[in-house]
Amino acid sequence: MSVNPILFMGGTGAIAHHSARALRAGYPDVPLLIGGRDLAKAQRVAEQIGGAQGVLVDTSANDLGLGDRPVSGVVVFYMDHALAGLRFAQMRGVPHLSISSGIFEIAPEIATFMHQPNAAPIVLGYEWMAGATTVATLNIAKAYSRVRDIKIGALIDEQDTGGPTVASDFEHLNKMLPAAMTRRDGVYIWREGEGAKATFRAVDGREIEASGFSSIDVVGLAAATGAADVQFNMAIGTSSSRRRGEPMSTEIIIELAGEGKNGEALRTRHAVVHPAGTAPLTGLSVAMILERLLGLDERAPTAPGLYFPYQLLDDVAYLERLEREGGALRELPV
Structure with a gap:
């Protein structure tokens, strides 16, 4: 199945690396954009992962500095207080998954979803280990x-x-x-x-x-x-x-x-x-959420909506992969 690259914002860290590894275990051809504030570092990490490209992310720009570059989904691995990744995902109509915010910080994301509930699926991935x-x-x-x-x-x-x-x-x-x-x-x-x-x-x-x-x-x-x-x-x-x-x-x-x-x-x-x-366990969760969001598992992609991870993850399949x-x-x- 051919998909556009998935953008990893804050993609140079350990959890992003393990997420990429877990995703590649089942879908080795899925392309990734490793986004960061340090282009050279993002490029080094992308080279280590393979099948990925490092990109400079500008959170002050509506297009994140990516121009018309197509993406199939956005994963945010840090606290995106500006909601730059979420706004970008809604503009593009692609899934959004964030894993680092606290329970007290979900109001801005919920408000953003409520104003465009049909734009794309949004996953509140703040559960422990996503x-x-x-x-x-x-x-x-x-x-x-x-x-x-x-x-x-x-x-x-x-x-x-x-x-x-x-x-x-x-x-x-x-x-x-x-x-x-x-x-x-x-x-x-x-x-x-x-x-x-x-x-x-x-x-x-x-x-x-x-x-x-x-x-x-x-x-x-x-x-x-x-x-x-x-x-x-x-x-x-x-x-x-x-x-x-x-x-x-x-x-x-x-x-x-x-x-x-x-x-x-x-x-x-x-x-x-x-x-x-913690990093590989969280990475497994991120990878399996992405599989379901994008329909990589040969089922229909997830419909627009607001989701907890457990609403997307099949428990039996998850525990099998964990083992x-x-x-x-x-x-x-x-």
Whole structure:
């Protein structure tokens, strides 16, 4: 299937690189434009990826400095406060996916969508690891007739620092939103101070001290499952694999409680793990979202609309791809 190049804005970072690698695993001929503010760096990265071209992106220009160059989609790997990528995508009528904004920053994107709802599909890709958490959680939830409580614990290894853009984005998020959006007894609240402190058990059973984090997973999972209690907690520390003397990994602990198919009380505990950390796991999500948006999977491209990643990603196919990459969704002791 022949498509125009996909524009990666902020495409010189690790997550963009892993997204390109994951996309190329299934679609080696899809062309990419690696956009950045440093043309020489963008060109070097494009050469490393192969089948890509580095371009200088001018976010002050309506055409991003690309002129009439055709694109089939836009992916933004940093906090695009000017919404330059979104405006460009709507002008061109092509899909837009952004993965770095915070839950408190979605209003400008929603407002932009509302004024042109039929222009193109827009994906609010701010879920933890761009959908890895929600997709796995909803797969587990199939065993329930009713989900009442969802607790997510994300453990980032201290060595899994990402690039300077990732560090800058996290610093911005922590500065702007010290309170954590949480659903409690069917009501959305903000945990802060002592109330934001939490613990969860890592894959190896250690008790991890964590803090509440305002991930959009909270509202997405609450809407999808109807769970009255949903919270997301994050910690930075030593991952279970590195503690065993192996390379570092990322791990996402998913705890559900509710009723099973026969009305019995049910409680489960699982972990999403990836042996290479956060960037390749996020890259897998980005690649599979692009497949669905553009119809690379030989189905019709996604219609215009506003989407969460989990609304586009097939959970079974996602978990199969995750396993092929060496990751897994593991069942843990309750």
